[in-house]
Amino acid sequence: MRALIYEGVGKLRFVDDLDVRDPDAGEVLVRIVASGICHSDISVINGTIDWPAPAVLGHEGAGVVEKLGAGVTDLAVGDHVALHTLANCGRCGPCESGRPTHCRQSYGNRAQPFHRNGAPVSSFGATSTFVEKTVVRSNQAVKIDPTVPLDIACVVGCGVLTGVGSVINRARVAAGETAAVFGIGGIGLNVLQGLRLAGASRIIAIDLLPTREEKAREFGATDFIDASQGNVPQRIRDIVSSGAPDHGSGVDWSFECVGNVHVLRDAMDSLGWGGNCLIVGTTAAGTMAEISLSPLSFVDRGIMGVRYGASRPHRDIPTYIAQYRLGKLKLDELVTQRYALHDFERAFHDLEQGKLARGVFLL
Numbered sequence: 001m002r003a004l005i006y007e008g009v010g011k012l013r014f015v016d017d018l019d020v021r022d023p024d025a026g027e028v029l030v031r032i033v034a035s036g037i038c039h040s041d042i043s044v045i046n047g048t049i050d051w052p053a054p055a056v057l058g059h060e061g062a063g064v065v066e067k068l069g070a071g072v073t074d075l076a077v078g079d080h081v082a083l084h085t086l087a088n089c090g091r092c093g094p095c096e097s098g099r100p101t102h103c104r105q106s107y108g109n110r111a112q113p114f115h116r117n118g119a120p121v122s123s124f125g126a127t128s129t130f131v132e133k134t135v136v137r138s139n140q141a142v143k144i145d146p147t148v149p150l151d152i153a154c155v156v157g158c159g160v161l162t163g164v165g166s167v168i169n170r171a172r173v174a175a176g177e178t179a180a181v182f183g184i185g186g187i188g189l190n191v192l193q194g195l196r197l198a199g200a201s202r203i204i205a206i207d208l209l210p211t212r213e214e215k216a217r218e219f220g221a222t223d224f225i226d227a228s229q230g231n232v233p234q235r236i237r238d239i240v241s242s243g244a245p246d247h248g249s250g251v252d253w254s255f256e257c258v259g260n261v262h263v264l265r266d267a268m269d270s271l272g273w274g275g276n277c278l279i280v281g282t283t284a285a286g287t288m289a290e291i292s293l294s295p296l297s298f299v300d301r302g303i304m305g306v307r308y309g310a311s312r313p314h315r316d317i318p319t320y321i322a323q324y325r326l327g328k329l330k331l332d333e334l335v336t337q338r339y340a341l342h343d344f345e346r347a348f349h350d351l352e353q354g355k356l357a358r359g360v361f362l363l
Helices: 039-045 150-157 159-171 186-198 210-219 232-241 261-269 313-325 341-352
Strands: 003-008 011-015 027-037 061-068 080-083 114-116 119-121 133-137 141-143 178-182 202-207 223-226 251-256 271-279 302-305 335-340 358-362
Touching: 003 341, 011 341, 027 080, 027 150, 027 341, 039 341, 061 150, 080 150, 141 313, 150 159, 150 313, 150 335, 150 358, 159 186, 159 251, 159 271, 159 313, 178 186, 178 261, 186 202, 186 210, 202 210, 202 232, 210 223, 223 232, 232 261, 251 261, 261 271, 335 341, 341 358
Parallel strands: 178 202, 178 251, 202 223, 251 271, 271 302, 335 358
Antiparallel strands: 003 011, 027 061, 027 133, 027 358, 061 080, 080 141, 114 119
16 A cells, blocks of 8 residues: 655655554554644654654544454444544543543554565554554544545644644633744644634734735734744734733743744743743754743743643544534635645645645545
8 A cells, every 4th residue: 555654864755565454452444535744744754753764654644444453342434533643541540530641651652553565664653644544543533523524634633633722721821811823834823723712812923934924814813923023022022012911011821833942932032921831843852942040930931841732632623623613613724735645745845845734645
């Protein structure tokens, strides 16, 4: 079958001779219909995320269940499903208390469900969706309404869960609060619409590409700052202080969606008294940042990490799909371009050039 295989830093290959095993107990085999193209995949290819080769990339997929492993009773062959990367155990304390992103078993899964020419090939993010068929734990496949297009549903599994979830689940932004979002790619756009859904009063989008302003405003931004012009924190303070209480001359929340320490510094400097910065973007292992402590301790500022939007996928995916069907959540508008799997070079080039909100591979 067709797949994209990561063969080491800077190396990605399209193949048509990959094999996948049958599902074991508690697993399902899913025929992938569509897969979102996420910057995390580029982060593997360029070495930012350390992952063993060879591996099938992709982690944002939707498709149809084809086979059930022993003991799987909550899914049936033919079900339409959206996949997520949390291969959590479902039995530990965090899982039972509704915090699956804290499950120790859900991190760093490196199974080998694929083979090529007799040699094992790893999955990525416990999922792998740049392939015609994949094997996942049954709790990673969330049944969805079959009337929802799978090339739209696929983007929920990472971009929407991470972006919207960072606002709703982790920050728990309250109506009327203010926020700044740094980096308006696929994740940043979903942070924007999460803030819109939460009722934030001022939503400031920041990006180096001024061409992203129109899309940012479409997804909920009330203001846009071209970061290439510099002095971003002061410009944010000017916006927040204009015609309203100054909130300690800054925003209540900032979201760093780039994974860059210089951007993080701007995000921290943009906070008002009592404000918090969420680190959403992916950084290379070992990345360090210098942070002045007194502005944190003196006026209750904080820094928060967030994994996968602190999501509870079996609750959140159906919720987001329902909001989409009600016209409250933008998914159609999120998908900029669709590609054939063999056209991966153009797809990744478009992503790196900032041309995509979300690209989708059709399989």
